[in-house]
Amino acid sequence: MDDKKVYLSERDIPRQWYNLAADLPTSPRPPLGADGRPITPDMLSAVFPMNLIEQEVSTKRWIDIPEEVLEILYRWRPSPLRRAVYLERHLKTPARIYYKDESLSPPGSHKPNTAVAQAWYNKQFGIKRLTTETGAGQWGSALAFACNLIGLECKVYMVRISFDQKPLRKSMMRIWGGTCVASPSDQTEFGRRILREMPDTPGSLGIAISEAIEEAVSDASGKTRYSLGSVLNHVMLHQTIIGLEAQKQLALINEKQPDIIIGCAGGGSNFAGLAFPFVNDKINGAHITIIPTEPTACPTLTKGPFAYDFGDTACQTPLLAMFTLGHGFVPPPIHAGGLRYHGMAPLVSHAVREGLLEPRSYDQIRCYEAALTWARTEGFICAPETSHAVACVIDEANRAKKEGREKVILMNYSGHGLMDLAGYNKFLDGELTEYHLPEEELRRSLAAIKDLPKP
């Protein structure tokens, strides 16, 4: 076993996902329907298959990973645990920095961990076709990839402006047999209405979600469902394979419990995937600092209130108890598209409320500086989202140096940046600026949720 790369064999892959809902000191608040009352599983059945709804509401600690799901994940899992020795030397830190390399999946991020599981459960339930929305295309390409291997049709509504400006991930979806249309489209009632009212709209995630859900629930055959790439409990669950693998890998090299866990957080799934198994250790008494990092341009956990809010801009979803900037919040176009979400997974939000997590925000300038340091030491080009974790890792490694302590830092390397090089160009051209969300704008955005039920 080398100290720079720790591999795990297929036979040692975790065979169960970990469900944090089983161990939280207090119960998370339930999702509410339009009537302000907790929703029931039945109410979600037109959107999701019942086997995934059962996972969504489960409080069972361990849930078996189907063998057929593992057989697909083996294409790139177990993912290597790598040690960033070159960055350590550059920083002259006594800290040992490890990272789970989720960039090695075919779509290049952690997203297929849940895409494969969701596609499989839908297939088991007799579903033939999945719909979803995508912004920059990370999630859409992961779902197309998964549906191709499982044998489902995949229809992706891609926000118009990304559809026009970011052809790369659209190509990936085509290669894997997915159908990708620009949203708003003429293929749904809602899309056609928007096109009549605003023919030149660049589209939005809210509109794309509405179209994808409409197509799923209006299929008379009942064979279409909708799939979401983050936020929900079952998505967090499927990602915990990351942290569970990391625990086994650290044990293999006789590395004690990490002192610090770091992951970037948009909807929360990549962060939760690495962190939740360690949150369990923390609940059981381990001393671990667990840090979700987010952009100062979209500071959900660090500036938003904990409130009931809609998961989407179009107010179609149940009300979720979470940290939120308001469902109407439109963050400036920072390049970390995956971190531009107004809310945060209810399980991550609840863990923050319980004092288990210590969120932190980073400006895009510092993040690109960190990404450049990473590329020029470790060699690899990280995703703009991932750079928010790298910036925090560098901070913590420098602090360990100042304190003269051999801390163990573990990061989730959520994806590579090869499809997002334009952001690096803008940074190198000096076209990017620091951006901190103005209080004024936050107040305006939060006004829209003041009449919703309180958690």
Next chain:
Amino acid sequence: MDDKKVYLSERDIPRQWYNLAADLPTSPRPPLGADGRPITPDMLSAVFPMNLIEQEVSTKRWIDIPEEVLEILYRWRPSPLRRAVYLERHLKTPARIYYKDESLSPPGSHKPNTAVAQAWYNKQFGIKRLTTETGAGQWGSALAFACNLIGLECKVYMVRISFDQKPLRKSMMRIWGGTCVASPSDQTEFGRRILREMPDTPGSLGIAISEAIEEAVSDASGKTRYSLGSVLNHVMLHQTIIGLEAQKQLALINEKQPDIIIGCAGGGSNFAGLAFPFVNDKINGAHITIIPTEPTACPTLTKGPFAYDFGDTACQTPLLAMFTLGHGFVPPPIHAGGLRYHGMAPLVSHAVREGLLEPRSYDQIRCYEAALTWARTEGFICAPETSHAVACVIDEANRAKKEGREKVILMNYSGHGLMDLAGYNKFLDGELTEYHLPEEELRRSLAAIKDLPKP
């Protein structure tokens, strides 16, 4: 050890490169100067550092890999040997298909294996700055990556049309601190002359090579040299780490000698890197079919004569004894940019002459079909160059099925296709056609070399 991924630990990495020149049954013809006489090492010393020139002419069988070079390669080496079980199942073949995954290097191909070594030897020799040319940008980004880690300046002349149309690899060079200029440029005598004569030229590799060499040899301080990413003996040498790792990995899983070795061949370095250690086995009596694959649009080994020709369009290099389509040959713009070279490495060419290799050509339509099958079974998106190897692997796996034989097939997976998705799009849009080089055009191109010395 899983059967789908065979890892090698750092301590088991090969510590010497293998030099095929030591074992060829007859000696390759020497390079000739403008006067038709064999060139001497001194004549190359303005272009390359003497330590690499020594490697270029060496007939020593094993050459030590410097520890400092290994320390950089460890970022992604040893590369995994993977088994394509999902493709095997899809094809229902009794063949076992293995591939060396060279796509995992930070620049995404096998190129940095030699870029790192070349940068290191130049640094040792006291050089401060390397120049090179690049077409689509694979080689330029690999050299920028290597120079960044070794501590050299890197200047890349990128063919104008690629510079304008393919911004992605240009961004990679910037991220790693390289300087990339469009060629023809106003920074060399030759570039300025071309710009005066043809202000609207899209540029060519020949022009870019001339500019890069001019900048290297005209630096009065003597601290600049030129670097080439394929064709030359020392480049083949540095790539043999691929095949040497593969031999150790096959032994780890008790897999016998492969029956068939397959790699795509442009200048020859990725093919040679995997194949040469096995060519040695073949010279020593092993029964192995070793297949370099090339495009029917640029069929150097399958249609070209073995002749003395220049390595570049501008006739600046020594004359090399190799298979060639003529130095003035301009292949149609197929998307596998790395395979559009008129010549072939002298060592690969000589091994073909010795009957050790069985070259084969594939049309781009069959290659994209193969790449799509790969993406929809194995999951990964391969480079257009690599697809020429995948097409041959599928052929051989189907033949093994027909013959009912458990053949072992080993391929070099030279790179991922994430920077080249436009070609996939054109294929899926039905915009690509089969192309076989017309005899007439080949005759015309070869007329230009009829008065050169004969090997």
